[in-house]
Amino acid sequence: MSLDEDLEEAAGGPATGLPVHPGLRRARAWLSRAVEPGTIDLWRYVEDVGPVEAVRRLRSGRAPERVRSLVGARAEQDATLADLARAERCGARLVIPEDDEWPALPLHALTVAVSAEPGNRRDQSDRTKAPVPPMGLWVLGAQRLDELVDRSVAIVGSRASTAYGEHVAAELGHQLGERGWTVVSGGAFGIDAAAHRGALAAGAPTLAVLACGVDRPYPAAHGALFHRIAETGLLVSEWPPGCAPLRHRFLVRNRLIAALTRGTVVVEAAARSGAQATAQRARRLGRGVLVVPGPITSAMSVGCHELLRDEQAGATLVASADHIIEAVGGIGTDLADLPERPSGPRDGLSDLAARVLDACPVRSGVTPERLAAIAGCDVLEVLRVLPALELADLVEWTGTGWRLHPPPRRPGGPGAAA
């Protein structure tokens, strides 16, 4: 079936028996190749008219000039069947926002952040910095994407790392993996690879977010590493199979590493490296910025110490996996660590978390925006405490919104004999 016929059928509604119409997936596959990720205006247009209609209008020249100009001559091309087939051949798939597997909650931080971008293109953030949600994610591996990132931490750092930095990254990756946390990184030389390897050594799944197609992960020297990652964890990319790791794509990719995880740990960074930008991006998404110190005699720790000295950066010094889990795990973990103490589930909640919990309705779920309005706080703050409330079994996601989690009925009920 041609792309346009498939789109027309998809536009007609859920005619097939599948939860997601193949035409919808083809529309998102087309969009993921038509324009580089991180393009605010295209993302807004797709949000506005829907992905199927957006592609139909772009291909028929009915989209506004402002959006058509982003696609240009690629409007007439169609590599969707080839891309999807190529993905299938290497065992990969395209996960789209309409799938159950989509990590909607983590990526919602990008949706919130992009809404703050101005309408005038000249005033918008540079594409390498714009907080735009992905059109879809090409994924290679046996795990469900949403489950893998649910309790995840990014470990990032210099490619030109020292033995100290690699040891620390591997050790932290190992300990986080052992304790059920997914280590997310970029698969690069140095700190990234050490963190992935540490998690793998613990038998834990790990996730590499790539700046190229999942069928040709970069760097090539990490072929065996990527193979092992895909066996137990996931390789993830916004770019269709076959895409090359262009320089600017790494910068665009970095926002996903920040968004998918609960916090970013910087292990080693040279002076005036990208560490400041990494921290700024994570903070803008409401994520923790965690920094590992090192010897002050090491050039590869200068960037880390810069971050820790910069009060604007809001960075926290971490020197162990415990420190990291304390920072990103929040109240759920605290409750888990103190099982012997008699306590109600609300004990130990921060003031903010208690307010968000009080804002949750009993039956139909509401959006984080609505919760923020009721609790009288910022949406980013709501997004920061919801994962911990969910871990503590206090709230649940209904598929459309958040509501209170019904407490488990006690065996025998209140009337049972003691």
Added chain:
Amino acid sequence: MSLDEDLEEAAGGPATGLPVHPGLRRARAWLSRAVEPGTIDLWRYVEDVGPVEAVRRLRSGRAPERVRSLVGARAEQDATLADLARAERCGARLVIPEDDEWPALPLHALTVAVSAEPGNRRDQSDRTKAPVPPMGLWVLGAQRLDELVDRSVAIVGSRASTAYGEHVAAELGHQLGERGWTVVSGGAFGIDAAAHRGALAAGAPTLAVLACGVDRPYPAAHGALFHRIAETGLLVSEWPPGCAPLRHRFLVRNRLIAALTRGTVVVEAAARSGAQATAQRARRLGRGVLVVPGPITSAMSVGCHELLRDEQAGATLVASADHIIEAVGGIGTDLADLPERPSGPRDGLSDLAARVLDACPVRSGVTPERLAAIAGCDVLEVLRVLPALELADLVEWTGTGWRLHPPPRRPGGPGAAA
């Protein structure tokens, strides 16, 4: 002359030609042996009736029971002539608050802090923690005490230091010494010794605050080091010559290291070591708490990282001598670093410093307490900015209080030809 005769003559007024009556010095020498330093009630009594009268009343049994009980049988003893002679033999002297050389400004922070202590002895701080000014300081060396501590930084840390810690302490001591800062430490094994040695290697004076007599500095293995320190810098102690380095004396001594300096740098500290107490004491005196990070794999950096993670501690990460000078040097240094920029002396003043400066009178000096009342801030804040204002030649100490420093007259005056 007997002590009591000498005291009687001193009580009669400044009869001799010396700026300080020998009886007054003997009174303070007697007090420095009669009661261990850090005793709040004795210090208050001496403040109240004066040192000469305090000793006369204590020796004649006319002092209140509350104070007499602190001295006990030692009231009848008198080793003042022996102590002063012993000091003279080793080249030492007793510097007392009535001397020009007394470091009145740094130690004023202790006077302010002790005034916050309650009257009831059971509610007062433990003697090892009480912020009590010294009765006098036994000093060995060729430098003037007040001049040496004017621009000084404490470098402290573990005795069981690593090669990394010793390298860092020596390097920081060297760089601070080169840039005109006095390194103050405790002369102990490990970090202390490395810091002293670094300063000495730069040809800079350094100051060791001891917990025993200056004629028998501890540890004995540092005999050569102490000899070199006394040659160009100073050995300082609250205890008379011959006193032994008892364990609790080190804790009492530590408050002087904090008070005499503009900030305390912690280089290495084990987990739950004294680093937290050191930081708390420095902060209570309005001094900066500066902490050097290290490898997270090193047990000797765990205490440093604990401090940096503790928001209550108010610690600042420092990774170079520049960072330290930036933290303790303040505006005076900033002005010195930017000589090419056309600027008035008030440029670059913090809001607080500008308010304190505005509070200073033109003629007769006023106390820091008075300045705090006029400027609408805390006395500790005033004490924090006064050194920098003085360095910038904006204020001066009249001997009894602070006043504006008259701007130097330009050569030729305003009417001179250009």
